[in-house]
Amino acid sequence: MKNLLLIGGTGVGKSTWINFFANCSQFRCLEEAERAGGRFPIPCTFEKTDPQTGDVKRISSEGNDAPELLHSVEVGDSVTQMPKEHVFQRENVVITLLKML
Secondary structure, three states, X not given: OEEEEEOOOOOOOHHHHHHHHHHHHHOOOHHHHHHHOOOOOOOOEEEEEOOOOOOEEEEEOXXXXXXXXXXXXXOOOOOOOOOXXXXXXXXXXXXXXXXXX
16 A cells, blocks of 8 residues: 655645546546546536636536535635545555645
């Protein structure tokens, strides 16, 4: 078993990296992950403005019916509330990621 501690400032991409790692550990290639809908141990939702129409579109790892955000989060604010362990296994290798605030 291997352990990896992720520490970094707010907004540097720790959650994004864990989601990326989850997909790398489960799927052989990006196309396979896309077909399966991906794996997101840390759900993510963001809004994007269409440059042509000005419409705001919600994009979520939860699918098209993204839940409304429970509270307002300003850009740069931390979403992580408590340190959490994420365990991944590929063949006979087990890797534990611990994400700190």
